[in-house]
Amino acid sequence: MKEVYTLADLRDWPAATAGEAPPLRLSVFGDPVAHSRSPQMHNPALAAAGLEARYCRLHIRPEELAEALRLLPKAGFIGTNVTIPHKSAVMELVDEVEPYAREAGAVNTVVVEGDRLRGFNTDGPGLVRAIRSEFSVDIRDLRVMVLGAGGGAGRAIAVQCARERCERLVLVNRTFEKAAALATELAPHFHGPRLLGPTARLEALPMEPGPLASALENTDLVINATSCGMKRGDPPVLPASLLQPHLMVYDTIYTAHRTPLLADAEAVGARAANGLSMLLHQGA
Numbered sequence: 001m002k003e004v005y006t007l008a009d010l011r012d013w014p015a016a017t018a019g020e021a022p023p024l025r026l027s028v029f030g031d032p033v034a035h036s037r038s039p040q041m042h043n044p045a046l047a048a049a050g051l052e053a054r055y056c057r058l059h060i061r062p063e064e065l066a067e068a069l070r071l072l073p074k075a076g077f078i079g080t081n082v083t084i085p086h087k088s089a090v091m092e093l094v095d096e097v098e099p100y101a102r103e104a105g106a107v108n109t110v111v112v113e114g115d116r117l118r119g120f121n122t123d124g125p126g127l128v129r130a131i132r133s134e135f136s137v138d139i140r141d142l143r144v145m146v147l148g149a150g151g152g153a154g155r156a157i158a159v160q161c162a163r164e165r166c167e168r169l170v171l172v173n174r175t176f177e178k179a180a181a182l183a184t185e186l187a188p189h190f191h192g193p194r195l196l197g198p199t200a201r202l203e204a205l206p207m208e209p210g211p212l213a214s215a216l217e218n219t220d221l222v223i224n225a226t227s228c229g230m231k232r233g234d235p236p237v238l239p240a241s242l243l244q245p246h247l248m249v250y251d252t253i254y255t256a257h258r259t260p261l262l263a264d265a266e267a268v269g270a271r272a273a274n275g276l277s278m279l280l281h282q283g284a
Helices: 007-011 038-048 062-071 099-104 123-135 152-163 176-190 209-216 260-267 276-283
Strands: 024-030 054-059 079-082 109-113 116-120 143-147 168-173 202-206 221-224 248-251 271-273
Touching: 007 054, 007 062, 024 038, 038 054, 038 276, 099 116, 099 123, 099 152, 123 152, 123 221, 123 248, 123 271, 123 276, 143 152, 152 168, 152 176, 168 176, 176 202, 202 209, 248 260, 260 271
Parallel strands: 024 054, 024 079, 143 168, 143 221, 168 202, 221 248, 248 271
Antiparallel strands: 079 109, 109 116
16 A cells, blocks of 8 residues: 555556555545554554455645545545545535534545535544543533634634533634634524633634733633644744643644644643544544
């Protein structure tokens, strides 16, 4: 099995995968995708379950996404996962989107049913389980700040936090208007009797040090859902000076190296974890 396949391979899948047994019938689409650890998780699970299928990586660029999805039934696929940067775009390219994925504004799993494609999202529920396993707490009891809440996994995580009716939710995005629009959508989840004094239960903020410093005083859990930190040399998504020992910091990135956010969090005594547990639980 190749480390990464491409659209050219998918166009003639029988030839590209000749001799592969069990057949490659599941995948993850991404751009980039070589870093994905999903095959290392799913292939042992498929073997243990006695299923005649294997899972591979497909490097699919944005302009190739529509064609790649429509090739899946012909290539004999059961389905595919989708990761950065496709989670929002795929919603408009499948035949049906289940309600949670529609609210989350992103699809990370596509199921092939005959010639029809159905979109699902497991990021939010996977995050809830990951936080419980890493920090032994439930999101519904926490004041949560989501960095990168404008779309993709960040939006899905924010929607899940709202559905869990967490104590407080702060949505942060470089494009403030996206965070503000999402806050408006999620407002109905926060109508109720809980009181936090003068602090609003739901708030949208720009990615600026001043507003963030104040909000972090009333935050228990920081979740980084941006791609900042995936590459070595990326700047910190938050200035180190803003981090405090009382925080729990969860970075959805799970590269082999520690991201600047996790390194800075640990340096100030905060509890920190990377996204491997979310990968596990959303995948399961």
